Amino acid sequence: MPTNTEEGFATKAIHAGQDPLQWSHCSVVPPLVMSTTFRQDGPAQHRGYEYGRSGNPSRNCLENCLAALENGKYGLVFSSGLGATTALMSLLESGDHVICGDDVYGGTNRFFQRCASKQNIQVSFVDACNTENFVAAVKDNTKMIWIESPTNPLLKLADIKTIIKEVKTGRPDVYIVVDNTFATCYFQRPLDLGADISMYSLTKYMNGHSDVIMGAAITKRDDIEEKLRFTQNAMGIVPSPYDCALVNRSLKTLELRMQQHMKNGLAVAKFLEGHPLVKKVIHPYLPSHPQYELAIKQMSGHSGMISFYHKGNSYKFLKALKIFILAESLGGYESLAELPSVMTHASIPEEERMKLGINEQLIRLSVGIETEQDLIADLDQALKCSMQ
């Protein structure tokens, strides 16, 4: 169980959940436990682990480290970010209502519109920039509010603390979930802002090496942990021990990586903002962002995520990149670029996409930790190519 000590973020990332004394052999690095089953002293008399789906030492180390980094009490990991989303739906009953921000990852929108709806879970999508939208959308059967902030891909912000205060005052029973994938717990801790659950696609920045698909939910609440722990086992949405060991290793450098992502991201955003072939740059830590004041109040920094509206041919631009890789996903050490309208957000109905502004001029960048000058030079040459 993590202790919410006053240790620094990097100290917690390196030591929380990793105590060598938890193993008889005292390995400093937690062992990778691949066994799917564990010898018992007698029928139903085990030493903490019985079957890999129900619990695993490698998973346990990661979950404790995640909880400590979030100033939470419990961490639970799942087979993917959408697996975590699926697990969180087990907190709801048929007929319940969810209020979700209108700009979220395409797969999350698809899940709510085409999967949760089959369980008779109703979903309303509202503009997350305006707190009143969330409050006004609350109904008698509302049981969950799903916030992504910053959002994917438009980098809109929700005033998490105010939404929670406004909603919880009248309806303390409503679960507040924050998908913290874009900010990470280094720049933003939703539980400290009053959220019930901080949720992640660990696939992204938290693992940060583009070699694991995983999700997580962190909470302080015993009742939520009990329900999600049951779901994790009973629905079997668990990750492999090997993937848990990889993510656990990645967390050790999260602080360093996020600092570099932020440094490179800001340099790229400022370069794009002054470029004649760029119509508009969206980056929460640029003073030009409409919610800049909220960004610097609510977060201690911003990752490498940038979106911008391109004046030229987006397909030519993306195919001309040499260091940025044209691919879906984000948050890895490598720089990625994509066209949400036909890639990550293609599953959102066109009318909704157009209304949001997710059109073929909108390009999303995940700025990596390569040498800053190389990234800017690559963007510059590709922008020139896009006008030929």
Ligand SMILES: C=C(NCc1c(COP(=O)(O)O)cnc(C)c1O)C(=O)O
């Ligand atoms: C794959 C991409 N996003 C996944 C994602 C997910 C889903 O995570 P998965 O690990 O891919 O299942 C949840 N929340 C956010 C904010 C996300 O961005 C993408 O945007 O390229």
